[in-house]
Every structure is written in structure tokens, then in C-alpha cells.
Amino acid sequence: AQSVTQPDIHITVSEGASLELRCNYSYGATPYLFWYVQSPGQGLQLLLKYFSGDTLVQGIKGFEAEFKRSQSSFNLRKPSVHWSDAAEYFCAVGAYNFNKFYFGSGTKLNVKP
Amino acid sequence: EPEVTQTPSHQVTQMGQEVILRCVPISNHLYFYWYRQILGQKVEFLVSFYNNEISEKSEIFDDQFSVERPDGSNFTLKIRSTKLEDSAMYFCASSGTTNEKLFFGSGTQLSVL
Numbered sequence: 741a742q743s744v745t746q747p748d749i750h751i752t753v754s755e756g757a758s759l760e761l762r763c764n765y766s767y768g769a770t771p772y773l774f775w776y777v778q779s780p781g782q783g784l785q786l787l788l789k790y791f792s793g794d795t796l797v798q799g800i801k802g803f804e805a806e807f808k809r810s811q812s813s814f815n816l817r818k819p820s821v822h823w824s825d826a827a828e829y830f831c832a833v834g835a836y837n838f839n840k841f842y843f844g845s846g847t848k849l850n851v852k853p
Numbered sequence: 854e855p856e857v858t859q860t861p862s863h864q865v866t867q868m869g870q871e872v873i874l875r876c877v878p879i880s881n882h883l884y885f886y887w888y889r890q891i892l893g894q895k896v897e898f899l900v901s902f903y904n905n906e907i908s909e910k911s912e913i914f915d916d917q918f919s920v921e922r923p924d925g926s927n928f929t930l931k932i933r934s935t936k937l938e939d940s941a942m943y944f945c946a947s948s949g950t951t952n953e954k955l956f957f958g959s960g961t962q963l964s965v966l
Contacts, residue, residue, distance in 0.1 A: 772953065783857065783944065783957035784896070791953070830896060838953045839909045843888075843896035 742767045744831050746844035753821050754852045761816040761847050763831030772834035773814040774841070775805055779827045787829075790814065801825070826851045855879045859945050859958035866935055866965055874930045874961045876945030885928045886946040886955065887920065889913075896944065902928065935965045 745764045753759050765771055772791050776784040788799025795807040805816045814831060831844040858877040866872050878885050887899040900910040902920055919931045928947070932939055942962050946955040 776957075781959065783859075783959040784946075784955075785957070786954060789953070832896075834953065838884075838948070839901045839903075840898045840911075841888075841955065842898070845895045 742833060742835070742842050744833050744842050744844035746829075746831055746847050748847045749845070750848045750850065752850040752852060755823050756820050759816075759818045759821045759825070759849070761829050761831075761849070763814045763816065763844060764812050765814060765831070765833045765842075766812065767833050767842075771814075772838065773805075773807060774832040774834065775799065775803070775814075775816050776830045776832060776843075777801075777827045778830065778846075784830065787816070821849075821851055823851045823853065825849060855956070857945055857947055857956050857958035859943075859961050861961060862959065863962045864964070866963070868937055868965055869934050872932050872935055872963065874932075874943050874945075874963070876928045876930070876947075876958055877926055878928055878945065878947030879949070879956055880926070882947035882949050882956070884908075884948045885920075885922070886948075887930045888944045888946065888957075889941040890944065890960075891938075891941040899930070899943075932963075935963075937965050939963060940965045 743766045774789045775787040787803050788797050790797045790807045828846045828848045830846045832841045834841050860875045885902040890896045898911050900914045901908045917933045921929050942960045944960045945958045
């Protein structure tokens with residue numbers, strides 16, 4: 741069955757520190773992987789996506805993610821976190837026809853000054 | 854950037870009442886979706902809609918739910934007789950000719966009392 745797991749419910753990092761948010765997926769075919777961010781009172785905004793090719797993908801706001809097929813992972817990283825990055829982050833896998841997306845339960849990021 | 858608009862942002866209703874959640878997708882998009890997020894849980898797929906018909910729906914989307922695109926701009930989700938467990942944030946999303954990128958609205962928080 742298709743599923744997405746985000747093991748960390750809450751993460752707190754200091755401003756300027758590096759960040760890695762974990763995502764593991766289970767999907768029977770080639771996965772199409774996404775990271776979304778949700779700021780309070782806002783909708784879900786796409787940060788980046790992976791379909792094929794280079795396994796390290798760059799997104800908006802300085803984020804990147806690496807697809808590792810052997811580990812069924814698609815972890816999100818940022819070298820230096822800004823206070824404005826505080827939000828909830830969702831990993832998602834898209835069905836082959838993009839007709840349905842499966843989301844993880846989200847990771848809430850707090851940024852300490 | 855174009856955006857998906859949802860109204861109202863908050864809706865409070867009594868159990869057993871009908872509610873209609875409204876969405877205005879991005880104007881040239883072809884694929885439309887409803888997702889929901891119960892507090893503290895994953896974002897869950899409800900239904901996808903293409904070419905004026907439902908293309909896929911989840912087991913959550915039972916006979917109490919219906920969707921409609923009544924005109925060229927709106928996309929609505931109707932819950933015929935609300936239950937307490939329908940309380941959630943409901944997100945509308947749309948995507949274009951290549952439907953791999955979902956644009957989400959900011960959600961309607963539905964509270965069923």
C-alpha cells in the first residue's frame with residue numbers, strides 16, 4: 741500500500757543552523773515525490789518535486805531534497821535556516837497519473853532566534 | 854502567482870446540516886481536487902475531478918459527499934448531512950494540463966457542532 745512517513749512530528753533548530761527533515765515512502769511503482777510547506781493560515785505551497793533524473797533536486801527558498809531509492813527516502817534539507825522557515829512541512833508521493841497524492845503527517849519546524 | 858481561492862475560511866454548522874464549500878480554481882486549470890486534514894492528522898485525499906466527472910475518490914468520499922463544477926469558475930464540495938467527524942480543514946487544489954503540480958487553496962476550516 742502507498743504511504744508516506746515523516747518520523748519527526750516537531751523539530752526545533754536555531755536560526756542559521758542546518759536542517760534535515762526526513763521522509764520515507766512506500767509505493768509500488770516509480771514514485772513522484774513532493775515537499776510542500778504550510779505556513780499558519782496559508783495553503784500548501786510546493787517547495788520542490790522529483791520525477792526522474794538527478795536525484796538531488798533544488799527547490800524554492802533555498803531548499804533541496806535528495807531521492808534515495810535504496811532507502812525509500814526523500815529528505816528535505818536547507819543549509820541555513822531563517823526564522824521565516826518556521827512552518828509545517830509535508831512530504832507527498834503522487835500516483836503515476838497524478839490523480840491522487842498521499843501525504844505524510846507533517847513535521848512542524850520551530851526556529852529559535 | 855495565480856492562486857486557488859476558497860470560501861469561507863471558517864464554517865461552523867450543526868450536525869445533520871448540509872454545507873457547501875466553495876473553491877475557485879486557477880482559471881486555465883483542468884484537474885480539480887478536494888483534500889482534508891483532520892486536526893493533528895495527515896492531509897487525506899477525498900476526490901479528483903476532470904472533464905466534468907469524478908476521476909477518482911477515496912473511501913472517505915461516501916454518499917454524503919458530492920462535488921460539482923456548476924459554472925466555468927467554481928468547484929464545490931457538498932456534505933449532505935454533516936457529522937461530528939467531518940470537522941476538518943478542507944483544501945481545494947487544481948492543476949493544469951500536465952497535472953503534476955497541485956496548487957492548493959488556503960483551506961476552509963469546518964467545525965461541526
